[in-house]
Amino acid sequence: MQFVPFERAIEVNGQTVYAVFDGFAAFKSIAADILTNEGIGELTANRGFKVDAQGWYPQDAWLRAFERIAKKLGDPVLFSIGKKIPENAIFPPWVTDIDSAIRSIDVAYHLNHRRNGKVMFDTESKEMTEGIGHYGYARTADKNEIVSVCENPYPCHFDRGILTTMALRFQPGAQVRHDDSKPCRNKGADSCTYVVQW
Ligand SMILES: [Zn+2]
Numbered sequence: 717m718q719f720v721p722f723e724r725a726i727e728v729n730g731q732t733v734y735a736v737f738d739g740f741a742a743f744k745s746i747a748a749d750i751l752t753n754e755g756i757g758e759l760t761a762n763r764g765f766k767v768d769a770q771g772w773y774p775q776d777a778w779l780r781a782f783e784r785i786a787k788k789l790g791d792p793v794l795f796s797i798g799k800k801i802p803e804n805a806i807f808p809p810w811v812t813d814i815d816s817a818i819r820s821i822d823v824a825y826h827l828n829h830r831r832n833g834k835v836m837f838d839t840e841s842k843e844m845t846e847g848i849g850h851y852g853y854a855r856t857a858d859k860n861e862i863v864s865v866c867e868n869p870y871p872c873h874f875d876r877g878i879l880t881t882m883a884l885r886f887q888p889g890a891q892v893r894h895d896d897s898k899p900c901r902n903k904g905a906d907s908c909t910y911v912v913q914w
Pocket residue numbers: 872873894899900901902907908909
């Protein structure tokens with residue numbers, strides 16, 4: 717279910733918090749009020765907001781804040797925030813095409829979360845810790861198509877935005893469609909399915 721953590725002891729890093737906050741654009745002061753009310757970051761002069769980019773914050777508080785902000789602003793805003801997330805990201809050198817780009821989302825996702833104080837992707841051993849779900853990657857045989865099942869507590873339209881930017885960055889003209897025939901987190905399910913085509 718979106719906004720509900722899979723388990724306790726998960727933290728999200730300040731960089732992710734700030735990237736999402738930054739995406740709220742015109743609605744930043746609403747977002748800042750709600751985030752600080754949940755104990756994430758602090759208000760600064762002139763209704764600004766500050767979060768420690770190197771810090772870690774409880775995922776349950778973060779998802780609660782995210783849900784409150786999402787309810788106020790609606791799905792189109794969540795989509796545009798999702799789209800902005802990877803825009804300024806630095807990608808590892810193995811990300812060179814649309815396939816590696818879509819696969820890299822799950823790695824970045826785990827790098828930005830900790831479980832019991834341990835970052836959930838080890839860049840040395842490539843080991844991934846379970847506990848926050850995944851951004852799926854499955855290539856359709858003989859077709860320019862990737863199916864991504866996103867089973868994670870982030871919202872449906874936010875993830876469609878992330879996938880859209882990642883697909884377009886390496887494959888101009890690519891399209892990302894939410895598969896409405898599959899379960900949807902907006903309707904209480906645990907996952908959404910997206911089809912990337914080019
Ligand atoms: Zn959905």
